[in-house]
Structure formats: structure tokens, C-alpha cells
Amino acid sequence: MEESRRNERERGAADLGGKVLIMTAVDVERDAVLRGLGGERAGFDVLLAGVGPASAAARTSMALAGGRYRLVVSAGIGGGFTGKAEIGSLVVAKTIVAADLGAETPDGFLRVDELGFGSSVERVDGAAAMKLTEALRQAGLPAQLGAVLTVSAATGTAETAADRAERIPDAAAEAMEGYGVAVAASLAGLPVLELRAISNAVGPRDRGAWKIKEALDALEAAGKVLAEVFK
Numbered sequence: 001m002e003e004s005r006r007n008e009r010e011r012g013a014a015d016l017g018g019k020v021l022i023m024t025a026v027d028v029e030r031d032a033v034l035r036g037l038g039g040e041r042a043g044f045d046v047l048l049a050g051v052g053p054a055s056a057a058a059r060t061s062m063a064l065a066g067g068r069y070r071l072v073v074s075a076g077i078g079g080g081f082t083g084k085a086e087i088g089s090l091v092v093a094k095t096i097v098a099a100d101l102g103a104e105t106p107d108g109f110l111r112v113d114e115l116g117f118g119s120s121v122e123r124v125d126g127a128a129a130m131k132l133t134e135a136l137r138q139a140g141l142p143a144q145l146g147a148v149l150t151v152s153a154a155t156g157t158a159e160t161a162a163d164r165a166e167r168i169p170d171a172a173a174e175a176m177e178g179y180g181v182a183v184a185a186s187l188a189g190l191p192v193l194e195l196r197a198i199s200n201a202v203g204p205r206d207r208g209a210w211k212i213k214e215a216l217d218a219l220e221a222a223g224k225v226l227a228e229v230f231k
């Protein structure tokens with residue numbers, strides 16, 4: 001069973017049968033993706049993950065148990081690391097990192113890997129991630145590949161932002177669901193992607209400064225590209 005799942009994953013997103021499952025945290029994100037998919041929705045299911053990795057993992061697993069899918073995508077808005085990802089731009093995950101899964105110690109943070117309890121990094125379908133990033137750029141959208149962090153508590157201070165940026169130097173964006181979606185996809189033997197439209201800077205919490213509309217517009221534009229690339 002494990003070997004057939006591994007073989008399926010190695011064949012990648014392109015040549016497996018089934019639909020593409022897109023999980024968003026909240027309904028305005030789902031609606032933006034659906035607007036972007038437009039008339040090309042037939043090959044896609046866009047479902048709600050809820051906020052946070054636990055809800056995302058549980059709801060993705062439930063969806064995967066009830067349908068036939070070839071690719072799973074975690075999509076939505078996210079925070080961008082300063083100097084890495086600007087508001088209104090798009091980040092496609094090259095890795096999905098559970099940034100707060102582990103243990104604090106007086107000498108610093110220990111990743112769950114260092115504790116010997118599994119992995120804090122979920123691999124994405126690298127070829128599909130590159131293809132999507134290229135297609136987004138071809139469509140004139142500012143897009144880049146970078147590590148996308150999953151956190152249970154959004155960063156709210158400059159200290160936490162600096163700590164996360166130092167521990168994970170290729171971090172471009174932060175959100176709250178990708179790792180949960182990715183673990184569910186991995187258990188089902190399916191490739192995964194994460195796509196984030198940047199609504200705010202990762203750092204001191206300033207909810208009034210979040211550019212939700214800009215991010216949702218970018219997510220909608222990305223939805224059109226998702227339809228072209230994965231139809």
C-alpha cells in the first residue's frame with residue numbers, strides 16, 4: 001500500500017486521474033478562487049479547511065476520503081516576510097514548514113525533527129510548483145517560489161518575525177493551514193501545492209493595515225492561472 005502511494009506521488013500531478021482539490025481557510029478565499037476558475041470549475045473542488053492546521057488536516061482528510069483527486073492545493077491569503085514578499089504578490093511554496101511545531105528551550109527553539117517525532121517540513125510537487133510559478137509570471141502576476149510557514153498563532157511581534165526569518169532563511173510567507181493540508185495529502189499519497197496571496201507583512205500585529213481586497217484580487221487572478229495549468 002505504502003509503495004503504491006509512493007509510486008503515485010512520484011508520477012506527479014500531471015498524469016493521475018481525478019480532480020484537483022483546493023482547500024481555503026475561509027469563504028471569501030474560496031469565492032475568490034472560484035471566481036478565478038470561472039467556467040473551468042469542472043475539474044476542481046474548492047472546499048473550506050477552516051482556520052489553522054488541525055482543522056485543515058481533518059477537513060482535507062475528510063474531503064480526500066470522499067472523492068477522487070490527483071492534486072491537493074492549500075490556497076488563501078498570507079503574511080509576507082519583509083523584503084521577501086510584497087503585499088499583493090503571490091508565493092508558491094517550495095517547501096511547507098510547520099514553524100512552531102516543536103519545543104521552546106532556554107537555548108532556542110527545537111524543531112519536532114530534532115525532538116525525534118517526525119518532520120516539520122512537507123515536500124511539495126516541485127515540478128508543479130515551478131510550472132505554476134512560471135505560468136503566474138507569464139500572466140503578468142508578481143509570483144515567486146519560497147518556503148511557506150504554517151503557524152498556529154500568527155506572528156504578532158518584530159521579535160517573533162525575526163526569530164522565524166532567522167530559523168528558516170528561505171521563508172517568504174506565513175499562513176496557518178498549509179502543513180495540515182499537506183500532511184493529509186501525503187497520507188493519501190497525493191502531491192500537494194500551497195499558494196498564498198500576500199495581505200500583510202509578517203511582524204507587529206496591525207490588523208487595520210491588512211490589504212485583504214488586494215490579496216483576494218491576486219488570489220482570484222491566480223485562480224484563473226490554476227485553471228489553465230491544471231485543467
Ligand SMILES: O=C(O)c1cccc(C(=O)CC[C@H]2O[C@@H](n3cnc4c(=O)[nH]cnc43)[C@H](O)[C@@H]2O)c1
Pocket residue numbers: 025026028029050051052076077078079080151153154155174175176177199200201202212
Ligand atoms: O477580515 C476579513 O475580511 C478576512 C478576509 C479573508 C481572510 C481573513 C482571515 O483572517 C483569514 C485568516 C487566514 O489568513 C491567513 N493569514 C493571513 N495573514 C497571515 C499572517 O500574517 N500570519 C498567519 N496567517 C495569516 C491564515 O492562513 C489564516 O487562516 C479575514
